[in-house]
Amino acid sequence: MNFQSGVHIKKEWDIVGARQLGRNRAKELGFGTVDQARIATAISELARNIYLYAGTGRVSFEIVEDINKKGLKIVAADEGPGILDISQVMEDGFSTSGGLGAGLPGVKRLMDDFDIDSVQGEGTVITTIKWVR
C-alpha cells in the first residue's frame, strides 16, 4: 500500500485540515499517541510557515518503507519567496517566536529526517520523515 495525499494550504483553517490528515495517516501507520502529537505539531509549523510567508502551498503525506522500517514522509512545498539564509533559520533562538522551541529547528527535533530545498524567488520544499519505532 502506498498512497499519496495532501492538503492545499491557503487559509489558516487549512492548517487544521493538514494536521488532521497527517494524524490519521500516523495512526494508521501505528505511531503511538506521543509521536502522533509530535507529527501534528511539525505539520502545524510547516503549514503555518506556508500560510504566513508564501501565502499558498501544499502539505502532502506519503508512506515510506525502508528495508526494516516504515515511516511517514511529509512534504511541505510552496512557490513563495524562499528562505534567504537557511543555516540562520535552522539556528536555535532565531525564529520570530523568540526561541520558544518551535519553528523549523523544532520540526527537525520532532521528526527523524529533515531536508530543506529553497530557491530565492522560486519557493521552498521541506521534506521530513518520522519512522515508526
Added chain:
Amino acid sequence: MKPLKLDVKSYQELLKQYIVSEDETSLYQAEQFSKMSMQQKISPEEIIDVHIQALKELYPDLPAEIDASLDFLMETMISYGLAYQEFQSLREKQVELQSEISVAASMQQSLLSTTKPNVKGIDIGAISVPANQMNGDYYHFVNDDAGYLGIAIADVIGKGIPAALAMSMIKYSMDSFRETQRNPKTVLENLNRVVERNVDSSMFITMYYGLFNLNTNLLQFSSAGHEPGFYYNASKDEFFDIEGNGLVLGVMNNASYEQYEIQMEKDDIVILLTDGVTECRIGDRFIEREEILEVIKEYIHLPAQEAVESVYKYFEKLQDFHLRDDFTLIFLKKNV
C-alpha cells in the same frame, strides 16, 4: 526504598502506592523520578504518556472523558518539550562558546605577553588582570640596546572580546614602528592614525607611552587621554599627579600630542595605572584618587612586583573579589 527505574512498570508501582496511601515517600520518589527523567532528557509529553499508560493498566475502565482529557494534556505539553530540548542544546552551545573564549583568552595572553625587563637601577613591578576572560588593558616594555626603556600602558574603553581584539592591534602596530620612531609623541601620533583608520568609531583607546633614558635618567612621556598616574619625588617626599591630557586615540586623524619629562632621581617612583584601578567601587561609590594613593603608600616600600600584587589584592578584596573593569598597575622604582 527500592532504587528507581525509569520505566512504565516502576512508574505504575509508584503511582499505585501513592493512590492507595497518599504518602510522602511516594511523592519523594516522584521527585527522584522527575530528576532522573531530566537527566535522561525525557520530555514532559513522554512523562504524561507514561502516566496515561500506567493509569490505563491500573484502571482499565477509565471513563472515556478522562482518557480524552489526558490526551489533550499530553498534546499541550509538546511545545514545553521542545523548549526544554532547545534549552539543552543552547546550554551545550554555551559550554562550547565558553571553551572557545578561554582558548582565545590564552592566545591573547601569549600574543600580548611582554617580559618585564631587568634593568639596572630600576625596580619594575607590573600586574594586569582582566575583569572577564579577555583583557582590554595592555602594557608593554621595550628594552633596546641603545640604553632606552619604553613603557606602554593602554586601556580600551569598553571591555571583553572587542576590547581585547583592539588591543592586539595596538601591540602589532607598535612592533612595526621603526626604532627611530620611539619618541613618545611620535609613537602616539602614529598609533592614533592606525586606530582612527582601523577601529570602529565607537571604540576609544587611552594610552600612555614613556621612554626612559637609562644613561641620563630622563623620563619622557606623552598621554592620549590616559588615566593620570602618580610621581613620587623622594627629595620632597611628595606624590604628584603625572600630567598629560592629550586626545584619546582614534578620535581625530591628525591629533598631535604634547611631550613631557621628569628627571628621575634616586628613590623616585613612577606609578602608572588604568581606570580599572581608579574606578574601583566600594558599595555604590567610586573610590577617590586620594584613597588609592593611601593604599599605594601602604605598600610602596615593598619590592616593586610584590608591591603591585599587594595593591591588587587589596582592591580585589575591597570589591568582593569581583573586578568590574580590567585592572593594570605598574610601579617603576628608581633605586640608585
